[in-house]
Amino acid sequence: MTHPEKAYKNLDFLNSPAARHIRIMCEYEEPRQRFLNQKVKDTIVFFGSARARPPEVAAERLSHAHRELAGAKTDEEVRRLGHLVKQCERMVKLSRYYDETRELARRLTEWDMQRNPKRSYLVCTGGGPGIMEAANRGAADVPGGRSVGLGISLPFEGKVNPFVPPELAFEFHYFFTRKYWFLYLVKAMVLMPGGFGTMDELFETLTLRQTGKIKKPVPTVLFGADFWDSIFDVQSMVDWGVIAESDLLLFHRTDSVGDAFDYLVESIEAVEREDDLASPMKSPTIP
Numbered sequence: 001m002t003h004p005e006k007a008y009k010n011l012d013f014l015n016s017p018a019a020r021h022i023r024i025m026c027e028y029e030e031p032r033q034r035f036l037n038q039k040v041k042d043t044i045v046f047f048g049s050a051r052a053r054p055p056e057v058a059a060e061r062l063s064h065a066h067r068e069l070a071g072a073k074t075d076e077e078v079r080r081l082g083h084l085v086k087q088c089e090r091m092v093k094l095s096r097y098y099d100e101t102r103e104l105a106r107r108l109t110e111w112d113m114q115r116n117p118k119r120s121y122l123v124c125t126g127g128g129p130g131i132m133e134a135a136n137r138g139a140a141d142v143p144g145g146r147s148v149g150l151g152i153s154l155p156f157e158g159k160v161n162p163f164v165p166p167e168l169a170f171e172f173h174y175f176f177t178r179k180y181w182f183l184y185l186v187k188a189m190v191l192m193p194g195g196f197g198t199m200d201e202l203f204e205t206l207t208l209r210q211t212g213k214i215k216k217p218v219p220t221v222l223f224g225a226d227f228w229d230s231i232f233d234v235q236s237m238v239d240w241g242v243i244a245e246s247d248l249l250l251f252h253r254t255d256s257v258g259d260a261f262d263y264l265v266e267s268i269e270a271v272e273r274e275d276d277l278a279s280p281m282k283s284p285t286i287p
Contacts, residue, residue: 004176005241008047019129019201022176023173024174024177024239026210027172027173027174027177027178028177028180031167031170031181033245034102034167034168035181035185038167038168039119039120040122040168040185041119041185042119042120042121042122042149043121043122043127043148043185043186043187044108044121044122044123044124044125044186044187044188044189044190045124045186045188045189046101046105046123046124046125046131046132046135046189046190046191046192047125047126047131047181047189047190047192047194047197047198047201047202048097048101048130048131048132048135048190048191048192048193048194049094049097049130049131049132049192049193049194049195049198050126050128050129050131050132050197051091051094051129051130051195052094052095052097052098052101052130052131052134053091053094053095053098054095054099054128054134055092055096055098055099056093056094057095058088058090058091058092058094058095059095061088061091062070062085062088062089062091062092065081065084065085065087065088066085068081068084069081069082069084069085086105088173094193097131097134097193097223098130098131098134098155098225099134099224100132100135100192100257101131101135101138101190101192101193101223102134102135102137102141103138103257104135104138104190104223104257104260104261105123105134105135105136105137105138105139105147106138106139106141106145107138107141107257107261108121108123108138108139108261108264108265109122109123109138109139109141109142109147110142110145111144111261111265113142113144115144115246119190119272121268122139122146122147122148122168123136123138123147123148124140124147124148124149124150124182124185124186125137125147125149125150125164126150126151126152126178127149127150127151127160127161127162127164127169127170127171128151128160129154129158129161131192131193131194132149132161132162133163134159135147136149136163136164136191137161137163139163142162146165146168147163147164147165147168148165148168148170149161149165149168149169149170150170150172150181151169151170151171151172151184152171152172152173152175152176152178153171153173159171160238166195179201179204182201183205183208183214186218187216187218187271188218188219188220188221188264188267188268189205189218189219189220189221189269190220190221190223190260190264191220191221191222191223191251191253192223192224193223193224193227193228193233205218205220206220206247206250206251209250210243210247210250216271217267217270217271217273219252219263219264219267220250220251220252221251221252221253221254221260221263221264222252222253222254223254223255223260224255225253225255228253229253233250234247235249242274246259
């Protein structure tokens with residue numbers, strides 16, 4: 001007589017609607033244990049488009065598209081390849097932010113690793129391609145540099161990018177548990193140009209800070225003046241009276257890696273000084 005299968009080994013049950021609460025708890029507890037084991041308490045989170053590519057890759061794709069268009073034989077080919085050229089031109093326009101993300105993440109990681117080891121700030125991303133890859137790559141450019149990749153299973157994104165060390169690479173199923181770990185450990189944020197996902201992450205964070213649900217300071221950089229000025233007219237929200245003038249202080253706009261770096265470092269170190277004065281023996285904890 002064989003033993004019945006134990007409930008915690010029954011994959012049919014664990015993947016069923018009845019076990020959803022168990023899966024949710026796993027996406028809370030397993031990352032928690034890993035962060036504790038890896039001594040990860042503070043992060044600098046980078047958000048931005050998964051579609052950004054390194055400038056050299058974008059330039060090569062545009063050049064290839066132009067060559068294809070030059071050899072087009074039919075009107076249909078001309079239309080199709082003309083559309084491809086426009087897509088590649090957009091890719092080139094976005095690609096500058098890949099290199100700037102990489103450089104900013106590198107500088108922040110280098111700064112962190114030269115500091116007193118009692119407090120360490122790891123670059124953290126969504127673990128995917130594009131801006132996320134660039135930030136993880138920038139951290140990896142520093143010898144010994146580590147970063148976090150909070151990936152999520154999506155039909156159009158593959159595995160966590162190769163610049164995230166395996167011990168800090170995650171793949172979530174639920175967006176809300178992933179967002180929890182973005183925001184619970186975050187001590188600063190950088191938002192590069194991005195799409196719906198980036199806007200979702202930005203506005204949820206701003207809402208939580210505005211309403212006091214996030215009480216800790218989270219210095220936030222909106223990087224890329226051309227992009228943010230064209231899509232986010234926050235002054236109009238003040239003029240309409242739907243947000244307060246003081247809400248403009250929730251973020252810092254810049255188009256400079258140097259300025260972003262200085263702002264983040266100065267803001268983080270100012271918070272550290274206040275924390276040390278308020279409670280010299282207090283240290284961050286994970287719930």
